[in-house]
Amino acid sequence: MSNRLMLRFFLGASLALSGCVREHNDPVDSGLGDDAFAENDAGDTDAGEGADGGVPDTCAEPARGSVIGAGSVTAGAANHYLLRGRVVSPDVVFAPGEVLISGDRIVCVDTDCSSHSEASDATVVETAGVIYPGIVDAHNHTQYNYLPIWVPNPPGLFQNRGDWAARNDYSDFTASVNDNESAHVCQQVKYGELRALVGGTTTIQGTFNSNRRCFRTLVNNAEYGPFGTTDRMRTNITGVDAIDAMDATTISGQMASGDVTAYVIHLGEGIDEESRAEFDTLVEKNLLAAQTVVIHGTAFGATEFAMMGAAGAKLVWSPFSNLLLYGGTTNVPAALDAGVSVSLAPDWTPSGSVSLLQEMRVARRHSCENWDGRLTNEDLVKMVTSIPAHALALDDQVGTLAPGLAADVLVIADRGGDAYAELVNAQMQDIRMVFLSGIPRYGDAALMAATPRTACEAFSMCGSDKFICVPDNTDGTDTLNESLMSIQSTIEMFYPGILPLEACEG
Numbered sequence: 398m399s400n401r402l403m404l405r406f407f408l409g410a411s412l413a414l415s416g417c418v419r420e421h422n423d424p425v426d427s428g429l430g431d432d433a434f435a436e437n438d439a440g441d442t443d444a445g446e447g448a449d450g451g452v453p454d455t456c457a458e459p460a461r462g463s464v465i466g467a468g469s470v471t472a473g474a475a476n477h478y479l480l481r482g483r484v485v486s487p488d489v490v491f492a493p494g495e496v497l498i499s500g501d502r503i504v505c506v507d508t509d510c511s512s513h514s515e516a517s518d519a520t521v522v523e524t525a526g527v528i529y530p531g532i533v534d535a536h537n538h539t540q541y542n543y544l545p546i547w548v549p550n551p552p553g554l555f556q557n558r559g560d561w562a563a564r565n566d567y568s569d570f571t572a573s574v575n576d577n578e579s580a581h582v583c584q585q586v587k588y589g590e591l592r593a594l595v596g597g598t599t600t601i602q603g604t605f606n607s608n609r610r611c612f613r614t615l616v617n618n619a620e621y622g623p624f625g626t627t628d629r630m631r632t633n634i635t636g637v638d639a640i641d642a643m644d645a646t647t648i649s650g651q652m653a654s655g656d657v658t659a660y661v662i663h664l665g666e667g668i669d670e671e672s673r674a675e676f677d678t679l680v681e682k683n684l685l686a687a688q689t690v691v692i693h694g695t696a697f698g699a700t701e702f703a704m705m706g707a708a709g710a711k712l713v714w715s716p717f718s719n720l721l722l723y724g725g726t727t728n729v730p731a732a733l734d735a736g737v738s739v740s741l742a743p744d745w746t747p748s749g750s751v752s753l754l755q756e757m758r759v760a761r762r763h764s765c766e767n768w769d770g771r772l773t774n775e776d777l778v779k780m781v782t783s784i785p786a787h788a789l790a791l792d793d794q795v796g797t798l799a800p801g802l803a804a805d806v807l808v809i810a811d812r813g814g815d816a817y818a819e820l821v822n823a824q825m826q827d828i829r830m831v832f833l834s835g836i837p838r839y840g841d842a843a844l845m846a847a848t849p850r851t852a853c854e855a856f857s858m859c860g861s862d863k864f865i866c867v868p869d870n871t872d873g874t875d876t877l878n879e880s881l882m883s884i885q886s887t888i889e890m891f892y893p894g895i896l897p898l899e900a901c902e903g
């Protein structure tokens with residue numbers, strides 16, 4: 398078996414296992430021996446306040462107890478919601494707790510929100526769930542996310558992203574994106590946005606740069622001024638070498654002045670010196686700043702991370718994609734030791750996870766097998782909520798449950814375990830509700846009465862009956878009234894092998 402096929406098996410196993418439990422047939426030797434999966438003091442830093450009152454070992458076999466209830470809806474005002482359940486803010490756990498929503502904003506997060514006037518006529522949702530901020534995906538390529546995993550021919554691992562990006566079989570694999578962009582970019586992007594929604598993601602970075610109206614209704618896009626704010630984000634996909642001196646001076650000045658609050662750049666994606674040296678180029682161009690958000694940094698060591706930490710720069714980590722393409726991933730402990738904040742993101746479906754739920758488990762498994770369980774469940778939850786929101790300079794809008802922030806909320810069926818572990822262990826069908834800007838857009842069919850939307854479809858996620866509200870109720874402009882079925886069938890016309898939104902685990 399080639400290294401690449403071994404890794405593919407390893408990664409597949411990691412998803413099926415829902416955690417860092419090693420099986421006897423695991424083809425990748427962690428080198429840590431069985432002790433790595435015994436009691437692990439690193440997990441004891443987890444501040445999770447589970448229903449059992451204990452703090453679990455992050456690397457112990459994940460508990461998957463029975464769902465404690467189906468939840469219920471008591472109808473009230475359509476623009477006021479009172480959600481009851483265990484609430485993970487994520488810095489504080491309220492068990493039990495309440496989240497009160499008015500319009501598109503959160504007005505209360507506490508053990509009891511009844512003193513607020515909006516609670517008096519609110520639609521009450523007894524979630525029987527664990528309530529989190531909507532997931533913030535700090536890096537993706539939304540338009541590509543109808544594609545399955547790319548299998549190179551011949552298979553093998555790469556040294557850097559230029560190695561695979563230059564291959565004809567890679568170009569052939571992704572050709573349908575460009576070939577159909579002019580006619581079907583709305584469907585391509587909206588399908589990627591729907592993949593985010595059904596995975597609990599409510600804010601995503603990396604959406605096609607277009608002024609089409611059809612985008613950005615199914616998930617908040619970090620770019621282009623979401624939440625009515627000014628667009629202060631800049632992105633770079635082509636690489637630091639492509640930035641000329643004038644652009645570098647402009648961007649550097651914009652970061653210094655505050656005109657740019659997040660500069661998201663692919664950097665150091667690979668395992669060779671060429672990839673590492675991209676950091677030197679970034680520094681030479683005066684683009685290392687607190688606003689710099691490095692995507693990957695796979696080739697970096699302590700020296701680069703020390704400089705990032707000193708500058709206050711951020712890192713976005715995509716372990717699934719790194720391991721699949723390069724056989725190694727970013728030295729996250731070195732980054733954390735240097736004080737660099739680390740977010741998790743899938744990158745895209747051709748080499749990454751289908752959701753951040755899966756990516757958290759890949760990260761946990763890698764941490765348990767290689768880093769002595771350094772990353773706790775609480776760490777992982779924050780790496781997909783409050784930390785990426787801060788990295789993207791959107792923490793005054795999303796990433797935590799707090800009064801005044803956007804009412805983007807994720808509810809998971811409660812199985813009674815540690816409140817942080819519940820999200821890391823959650824499978825796609827466990828997602829009970831997703832609120833986007835105060836409106837339930839996806840969730841269990843049994844709770845469909847909670848949404849004021851009328852154009853909702855039935856959707857099956859791994860044996861669980863869901864509703865999903867895709868079309869705009871009133872606006873047919875630029876395909877905004879398209880259903881999920883319509884979007885999907887359009888893509889299937891030019892790409893019959895579309896990656897389903899339904900992603901089930903063993």
Ligand SMILES: [Zn+2]
Pocket residue numbers: 536537538663692744
């Ligand atoms: Zn990327």
